[in-house]
Amino acid sequence: MTTVTLHPALDSGLAPTDPAFVGGTLVCACTDRPVRVRVEGQVAHNHACGCTKCWKPDGAAFSVVAVAPIDKVTVIENGDKLAVVDESALIQRHACTSCGVHMHGPVTRKHPFQGLSFLHPERFEEAGWQQPGFAAFVSSAIEGGVAPEAMTEVRSRLRDLGLEPYDCLNPGLMDYIATWTVQNRA
Ligand SMILES: N[C@@H](CCC(=O)N[C@@H](CS)C(=O)NCC(=O)O)C(=O)O
Numbered sequence: 312m313t314t315v316t317l318h319p320a321l322d323s324g325l326a327p328t329d330p331a332f333v334g335g336t337l338v339c340a341c342t343d344r345p346v347r348v349r350v351e352g353q354v355a356h357n358h359a360c361g362c363t364k365c366w367k368p369d370g371a372a373f374s375v376v377a378v379a380p381i382d383k384v385t386v387i388e389n390g391d392k393l394a395v396v397d398e399s400a401l402i403q404r405h406a407c408t409s410c411g412v413h414m415h416g417p418v419t420r421k422h423p424f425q426g427l428s429f430l431h432p433e434r435f436e437e438a439g440w441q442q443p444g445f446a447a448f449v450s451s452a453i454e455g456g457v458a459p460e461a462m463t464e465v466r467s468r469l470r471d472l473g474l475e476p477y478d479c480l481n482p483g484l485m486d487y488i489a490t491w492t493v494q495n496r497a
């Protein structure tokens with residue numbers, strides 16, 4: 312049986328969070344004119360995501376994705392290379408048209424996540440970003456190509472890393488979304 316590659320930032324253990332991390336620069340994979348995005352402050356809600364929409368490195372079954380307030384995220388170099396992957400999606404994922412890395416994904420629509428931008432902290436040049444705390448949309452990894460028979464092992468490895476697997480989001484975020492929904496009923 313072949314072992315599923317979860318993600319390079321997961322497979323060999325999680326790098327520690329640096330409490331002194333004050334932000335950094337996300338860089339795409341291009342050697343020529345890389346896109347650079349400045350993020351002020353630490354990211355939040357970092358997690359592994361098994362969905363098919365989030366950008367993953369080649370061969371990885373999961374993405375690593377976190378959020379920061381939109382106003383803390385600025386494209387500082389080569390933003391002309393960015394294009395939105397799917398204009399109809401909630402998360403406006405801005406991908407580098409040369410290398411494919413998603414560089415930021417603001418949510419501007421009325422939604423519990425409005426005002427947040429989705430980022431892939433592994434693209435930070437600096438170490439110390441918040442380590443992932445859970446795994447989301449785990450069953451969706453099957454849609455991304457993971458064999459259904461491998462899922463027991465995948466969930467067990469995620470748990471071994473301290474990343475409780477959920478098939479949507481974790482209880483804290485699901486409660487937050489439901490609370491927002493009650494408060495925003497017409
Ligand atoms: N099963 C679907 C799930 C997609 C999904 O709902 N992704 C979540 C986690 S990133 C989401 O919030 N998507 C919003 C969006 O793509 O804008 C897939 O894998 O494509």
Ligand SMILES: [Zn+2]
Pocket residue numbers: 339340341345346407408409410411412
């Ligand atoms: Zn690029």
Ligand SMILES: [Zn+2]
Pocket residue numbers: 360361362363364365374448
């Ligand atoms: Zn996702």
